[in-house]
Amino acid sequence: MARALKTLHLKGYRAFSDFRLTDLGRVNLIVGKNNAGKTSVLEAIRLLASGGDLATLYQIAIERGESMALDFETSEYRRRTAADISHFFHGHQFGRGSIFEIGSGNGLGTLTAAGGDIANASEEASLTFAADPALFEQQIFDAGLALQLRYTGTNIKRTPTTVAVSDEGGLIFDSAMARRISASRPTGHTASIPTIHITPSSLETSFMAGMWERMIREGREADAIAALKILQPNIEGIFFLPGERALRSQGGVLVGLKDTKQRVPLGSMGEGMRRVLALAISLAQARKGFLLVDEFDTGLHWSVMARMWELTMRSAAELDVQVFATTHSLDCLRGLKDAVENNSKLAASVRVHKVDTALRHAVTFTAKDLAVAIEQEIEVRG
Amino acid sequence: MAKQYLQRTIIRVEGTNDLHTIAVLLQLHAFQMEKLPRDVEIEEKKGKAPLLDTIGTAIKASTGQAVGFVIDADTDVSATWAAVRLQIEGAIGKTPKLPKECPRKGSVIDIADLKSRVGVWIWPDNTNPGILEDFLQGLVTASDPVLPIAESATNDAKKAGARFKSAYHRKAVVHAWLAWQKEPGRPFGVALKAKYFDHNAPFATAFVGWVRRLVD
Numbered sequence: 001m002a003r004a005l006k007t008l009h010l011k012g013y014r015a016f017s018d019f020r021l022t023d024l025g026r027v028n029l030i031v032g033k034n035n036a037g038k039t040s041v042l043e044a045i046r047l048l049a050s051g052g053d054l055a056t057l058y059q060i061a062i063e064r065g066e067s068m069a070l071d072f073e074t075s076e077y078r079r080r081t082a083a084d085i086s087h088f089f090h091g092h093q094f095g096r097g098s099i100f101e102i103g104s105g106n107g108l109g110t111l112t113a114a115g116g117d118i119a120n121a122s123e124e125a126s127l128t129f130a131a132d133p134a135l136f137e138q139q140i141f142d143a144g145l146a147l148q149l150r151y152t153g154t155n156i157k158r159t160p161t162t163v164a165v166s167d168e169g170g171l172i173f174d175s176a177m178a179r180r181i182s183a184s185r186p187t188g189h190t191a192s193i194p195t196i197h198i199t200p201s202s203l204e205t206s207f208m209a210g211m212w213e214r215m216i217r218e219g220r221e222a223d224a225i226a227a228l229k230i231l232q233p234n235i236e237g238i239f240f241l242p243g244e245r246a247l248r249s250q251g252g253v254l255v256g257l258k259d260t261k262q263r264v265p266l267g268s269m270g271e272g273m274r275r276v277l278a279l280a281i282s283l284a285q286a287r288k289g290f291l292l293v294d295e296f297d298t299g300l301h302w303s304v305m306a307r308m309w310e311l312t313m314r315s316a317a318e319l320d321v322q323v324f325a326t327t328h329s330l331d332c333l334r335g336l337k338d339a340v341e342n343n344s345k346l347a348a349s350v351r352v353h354k355v356d357t358a359l360r361h362a363v364t365f366t367a368k369d370l371a372v373a374i375e376q377e378i379e380v381r382g
Numbered sequence: 383m384a385k386q387y388l389q390r391t392i393i394r395v396e397g398t399n400d401l402h403t404i405a406v407l408l409q410l411h412a413f414q415m416e417k418l419p420r421d422v423e424i425e426e427k428k429g430k431a432p433l434l435d436t437i438g439t440a441i442k443a444s445t446g447q448a449v450g451f452v453i454d455a456d457t458d459v460s461a462t463w464a465a466v467r468l469q470i471e472g473a474i475g476k477t478p479k480l481p482k483e484c485p486r487k488g489s490v491i492d493i494a495d496l497k498s499r500v501g502v503w504i505w506p507d508n509t510n511p512g513i514l515e516d517f518l519q520g521l522v523t524a525s526d527p528v529l530p531i532a533e534s535a536t537n538d539a540k541k542a543g544a545r546f547k548s549a550y551h552r553k554a555v556v557h558a559w560l561a562w563q564k565e566p567g568r569p570f571g572v573a574l575k576a577k578y579f580d581h582n583a584p585f586a587t588a589f590v591g592w593v594r595r596l597v598d
């Protein structure tokens with residue numbers, strides 16, 4: 001693998017004070033009790049792959065509902081939504097001296113996020129941003145508190161980013177700031193690693209239609225169709241109906257089959273095909289990067305679970321994608337076990353990792369362990 | 383030493399006879415033991431090889447548990463112990479806590495990284511070759527008049543062409559002995575409960591002592 005993540009080390013990140021996942025494979029399923037931090041692990045990978053991109057951090061917070069309203073008293077009273085970044089830090093507090101670190105042990109680098117002083121930041125070789133400079137003067141930023149994101153890795157160039165944060169940990173990020181940040185990037189700044197993140201809400205046709213359009217522009221639709229063929233060998237094409245219909249949940253996607261001119265609705269091809277399509281498109285888009293799937297089993301009937309895993313394992317190998325998925329479902333584990341039994345060569349790079357905030361290290365199960373656990377009814381989920 | 387993080391105790395055994403023998407033995411000793419911090423669950427596999435194969439995975443999955451494994455020595459205690467060690471080390475890496483020979487009183491080790499505990503007992507007594515039935519025969523009082531008859535009758539039967547394998551000699555003796563008890567032919571657990579076997583014999587108290595260390 002060109003950029004395999006072999007180890008992940010989380011320090012002070014969310015519920016993890018000092019936690020490691022090692023022996024990461026090409027396809028990784030993350031299990032653990034509720035609130036064990038499974039989603040946090042996916043997020044940490046997203047942040048690391050983005051190279052400490054502020055927009056990604058902000059987006060993660062907003063997706064989690066971690067936001068606060070900041071009121072500005074200017075001549076026009078303004079209320080802005082800010083991300084509450086305190087929850088990224090173990091202990092849910094943000095201030096000077098707060099720090100979290102996401103490390104990878106190899107060339108994928110280390111990301112450090114630290115609370116500091118905006119005054120000190122200008123002494124370092126970093127780019128400093130505030131929300132709309134006019135807002136910066138507001139009392140909310142009086143404390144001079146700043147967040148600094150620093151990313152280091154061999155072969156990867158990044159400039160640290162420092163941004164003013166409100167006294168309570170509120171981070172404002174908007175398109176104007178995004179433009180300023182990218183305009184200030186020095187040459188040589190490396191682009192982030194492709195990372196596609198699927199959540200249960202990614203079943204929406206509008207989400208898929210957007211990605212499909214990108215794929216067509218990049219000439220990559222053959223990859224997605226090849227992935228779908230693993231499940232349905234006679235599929236030859238995918239068509240998103242334009243406009244209103246495409247955005248309505250069930251109607252908008254047609255599939256072209258071999259030897260027939262008629263195109264059939266995706267929904268008529270069986271349970272879970274929409275999810276299959278979302279997965280196939282996502283795998284293709286994540287080429288040479290990461291695919292992160294939260295709650296892999298969502299929308300999938302147990303009877304197609306094994307084939308979904310087979311699709312994932314084979315496409316991940318063919319397209320050079322490293323996959324991280326989470327689940328609570330025993331059916332999902334069973335499906336993975338079945339897929340692994342039918343594909344012994346690919347099985348070697350499959351891992352199940354149990355995450356537990358009481359431990360310092362994830363417990364890693366190989367394909368063989370998984371087979372034993374399912375057959376002997378040994379609970380691996382925690 | 384009771385550890386806060388141990389929430390469950392599970393003993394994994396080869397088969398039904400092991401399960402019932404252990405369950406009754408623990409019941410009979412419950413009065414003498416202090417109140418156990420938690421119940422002991424017993425799970426049977428389908429034989430020695432299936433049990434051995436699951437040890438590594440069961441240990442990996444053991445966070446919050448004290449998990450014990452009870453296995454027949456068969457003809458070679460050292461080989462059985464080596465096989466168990468291999469499984470354990472496969473799960474947690476090499477550890478100085480596992481001695482080269484099986485400890486006489488059975489082994490119990492804490493695994494800090496997993497916040498769990500693992501124990502191993504090899505029938506009959508961690509030292510001699512044998513199977514569950516050798517353990518049970520050890521619970522027959524020394525002066526028992528019927529046991530020598532069971533032994534010689536079994537030998538006679540074998541000479542006359544009885545079809546049991548030599549490896550199962552002890553099984554045949556114990557079942558023969560049970561055939562002549564007050565209620566003939568009772569299964570092991572029932573016979574134990576009915577006090578046909580002496581549950582305070584040294585073999586038994588040693589075994590219960592091991593369970594105690596696993597649970598406590």
